[in-house]
Amino acid sequence: MDNKHRWDLAGWVAERARQAGAGDVAVNLGVSREVEVSHRDGKVENLKESAQNTLQLEIYASGRYSAHATNDLRRQTLEKFIASAVAMTRYLTEDPYRRLPDPSLYQGRSDADLQIHDPAIATLTIEERLRRVREAEAAARAVSDRIISATASTSDAQQENLKLHSNGFSGEQREAYCTLAVEATVDDRHGGRPEDFAYAVTRRLADLPAAAAVGEEAARRALAKIGQVKISTGTYDLLVENRAAGRLISAVLGPMSARSVQQKNSCLDGKLGKKIASEKLTAADDPFISGGLGSRLFDSEGISARKRTMIEAGVLKQFYIDNYYGRKLGWKPTGGSLSNLGFSLGLRPLSDMIREVKKGVWIENFIGGNSNATTGDFSFGLMGFEIVDGALARPVNEMNLTGNLESFWNRLVELGSDAFAYSPVRVPSLWFKEIELSGL
């Protein structure tokens, strides 16, 4: 189905739904094409190629709301799908807050070129993908004879999404991305088989790091885990590597949503304009980053994207406010979801900060754990390295980091210069002073 046919289909769905009794409708039609290849033991392990469609229909029928998705786009089946969707909506309770966004929120849409649809990805051949995974696996293998297994995988996808609201919004976004990941497992010669990974995901094919570098990094990280120990329960400085730090940020993002506030499940309720973290922390939601993984011109509700400061010098400046919960709270919707989150960066990388730490732990990965958005309590498992007098000592595991968001984030003393590029949350490495860890 080409672009014109997709617009025709979206228009037809909206029309049918309105004929069936929906007052307002939002139609979203997504198509994507994805290829994945993995390589292990010197040969292709998996090869997967697929194309898929998704149609989403939101119905606003005299204050009643429902949302429906299907991938079966045969018009005959869709007729029934739409009719039953509208019919079931009638049984729901009216909800005065359920309306499409005010059309003023659609205004002012930027026409910036976000650089998120690299045409080079569409022309990739199977041979190029195979060469990448072959090289990555071989590079991991070449690092040490202790490598038991290295699996290299690459994937790439192209997506096209179009959106139509019956109160005047229409928009289209095309995007693509490519990934490369290597998982390596090593023999610790005592029956243990520590593993680790390295990965990259980028919008532009040319930004993908060299395959060999990713393979080597995975192998190096896995080897460094040999001899992991659990160290004493106590107080440590924490250096959280950028790739792990996103986990800490997501614990803050949950309670930053209007939904969480309206449902009284946010530990940040009532904290607008107040200090919730150390003054070192400044973070802005920036939908316009060139090649950003979360870059966009409008969000999933059609609200025009704008750059906004979320936390400034530790002070909570705003919440993520979607259309529905914003209305319920009487707050102006600004967009309920994250695009890219950028941070005011420090001047030096993690490796420089380590030199100044007397007793600490460098966290390379979090494992499991969870956080409670209502109270801000959290507890995460961790792996990494002990830091003694400015140098890395033993690899550590089987330890937990437990605390409460507010007191924890107030102990942030420095951000690194190394924003993590492979996530929409572009957090750098973080240094926290005197944090309690439980271990032995």
Next chain:
Amino acid sequence: MSLNPKEASPLEAKLKEYLEHFGVGLETIRQVLAVALEKGGDYADLYFQHSVVNHLVLEDNAVNRAFTNVDYGVGIRVVRGDQTGYSFSEIIEPEAMKSAARTAAAIASGKRRLPPADMTPRSLPDQYPIKTPWEDVPVERKIPFLQEINSRVFALDRRVIKSRISFSDETSFILMATSDGRLAFDFQPMTQLAASCTAEENGRREQNHFDLAGRQGIEFYTPEAVERLANEAVRRTVALFEAVKPAGGEMAVVLAAGSSGILLHEAIGHGMEADFNRKQISIFSDKIGRPVAEKFVSIVDDGTNPHLRGSINVDDEANDSQKTFLVENGVLCSYLHDRISARHYRVRPTGSGRRESFRFMVLPRMRNTYMLPGPHTSEEIVRSVKRGLYAETFANGEVYIGAGDFTFYVKSGALIENGKITRPVKDINIIGNGPKVLSQVVMVGDDLRMAEGGWTCGKNGQGVPVSMGLPTVKVAAITVGGMCG
């Protein structure tokens, strides 16, 4: 190859219904399998799926939103040795399927193989019969359940300030055809009813939830079930006002009977999935036949429990479901196999090949993982602990299968002091090492219970429904998250 309706057995008549459901004939299936094998694959299969999910939510005292999701398509897999080619089509028509089959076939390069001349439907058990298919349960029949639970939640405790109730049901029709001539079809229902609430006391807020889930019909939600949903959601929430964080560090942990089975899922279950073992990347690789726990420890992964979330009449590559012993009397017994690993180890598949949907390749996965009852009573287990943690409800877990490091998150529990359960605790992570923790299981109760809630296991980006269970169990020492003592 043709089916004569006059002579059709009940099984063949049923097969015909499934073929008609997907608008496909046996001759087309054979042709698509032929294309899949044209590059020399050893094996190919087709996995047709049509699923409908309904979701209904009550929030702020009104059932004010409903969601449905329809998924329809066929997954085509070609296997050569341990290599897999995969594609899927959302259009079930001969040309679209053949095109997907050609893509999957590219994993192999060799001489064309022929599809089977005959295909035989398999007779399956029925482990999840339901009275009324969910398709025939209209939304207006479900709404009163949400309203009833919501009213009860607010009536139970004045401190409750918010309640959210959600009702999900799913109906999945599956039809599989394999190049070794097997045909299997299954009707897989699923449902979940969940209540969560927030309570406030002296300006402090706490939130918790409770849910019931299974391969069940609407008859599952008896008046008693509705009452329990409300009671448990409120009880678990308000109990958190009293909760403290324990002093962290190594201590004895008593796992309450029930959803504590998450310990097994993370500490041993994943490590016993045979794909990790044939690649030699699990901490349990090369340990079959060795003692790993006390003699009173037996652990199974079972697809045959009536109505449980992880139960399957057949796995997702048309192999029989079964009860598989991972550990029997303390000795490591069997990995969980899919077709690829079973051939690698030259054993029979254990019916553990599962996938999230037609969009995904099969992987060895858990079903319902639990420990069989042991010789101790829960009272003597608690009494034996001088200082430790009693872990009761859980949120999630994770494992690194090579090193064996695993975690699970305790949403609520209590301290054990001098053999008695004392103050409640909340929000702490437990972290340990699989083989070490198994060897530290020093007492096993006689009170096996299965988890009641809707657990989903994630692996390689695929989620599948599972369940788990445990009698009361004592682990001698494990690291508990907490504050410095």
